[in-house]
Amino acid sequence: MNTLIPIYETICNRIAAAARRSGRDPEAVRLVAVTKTHGPETVRDAVDAGMDCFGENKVQEAAWKIPLAPACAHWHLIGHLQSNKAKQAVRLFETIHSVDSAKLFDTLEAAARQSGTRPEFYLEVNVSGEPSKYGLTPTALPQVIEHILMYSQALTLTGLMTMAPFNPDPEKARPFFAALRHLRDAQMSRFGIDLPHLSMGMTGDFEVAIEEGATDVRIGTALFGSRPKLSALRPPQDADTTSGIL
Numbered sequence: 001m002n003t004l005i006p007i008y009e010t011i012c013n014r015i016a017a018a019a020r021r022s023g024r025d026p027e028a029v030r031l032v033a034v035t036k037t038h039g040p041e042t043v044r045d046a047v048d049a050g051m052d053c054f055g056e057n058k059v060q061e062a063a064w065k066i067p068l069a070p071a072c073a074h075w076h077l078i079g080h081l082q083s084n085k086a087k088q089a090v091r092l093f094e095t096i097h098s099v100d101s102a103k104l105f106d107t108l109e110a111a112a113r114q115s116g117t118r119p120e121f122y123l124e125v126n127v128s129g130e131p132s133k134y135g136l137t138p139t140a141l142p143q144v145i146e147h148i149l150m151y152s153q154a155l156t157l158t159g160l161m162t163m164a165p166f167n168p169d170p171e172k173a174r175p176f177f178a179a180l181r182h183l184r185d186a187q188m189s190r191f192g193i194d195l196p197h198l199s200m201g202m203t204g205d206f207e208v209a210i211e212e213g214a215t216d217v218r219i220g221t222a223l224f225g226s227r228p229k230l231s232a233l234r235p236p237q238d239a240d241t242t243s244g245i246l
């Protein structure tokens, strides 16, 4: 039995209920199932249960997993990206949520032109100002967008992404999600562009994020349980060696 089927149904119902509460169409919210630290067999079960969109936070891990997963899966990069992984990233991912500088955009744009791919991307904004978080400051955002509008050919900017500070009370995340929406609205009118996507909300706070306008919720734990340590995720040869010791 595929245990993900009832879990997925519950999450879909919670997503739909949150959308309706705020007068939104449930179809306007996309579930990005976060499979980081889980193997390709988890992706297969998830596809079997009806999921089609997956999030990874490390390029290296995704490069191993994606070729082993069903080809119908759509892949999103949700974690911090280093420039030296840009070439791989534009080949592996349809959407990159975590672009956080004009320089990284330039590197990705060049890589996408070279590889002939046309990924969408979002700009990550650090709305809370927490020093531990990646992302552009809200004040730096307009100048980066101006740069992007001048130079983007292969890449398309379609939205903004943020992470709220950790807090067990999801209501505490609401102001940060609302802030990202306001910021998005302001950039749309300032530049006369469309930025349809707001990537915000995780296991602990996705319903509040949807009420505040999220179109992409990035959910891992609520679907797949708590994450195994990375050491548990190894190609088969390593696993065999380990089982010989055990």
Ligand SMILES: *Cc1c(COP(=O)(O)O)cnc(C)c1O
Pocket (backbone or CB within 6 Å): 034, 036, 057, 078, 079, 163, 202, 203, 204, 218, 219, 220, 221, 222
């Ligand atoms: C891991 C991760 C998530 C998913 O977190 P959960 O709390 O397990 O749902 C979402 N977004 C990003 C950027 C992540 O790295």
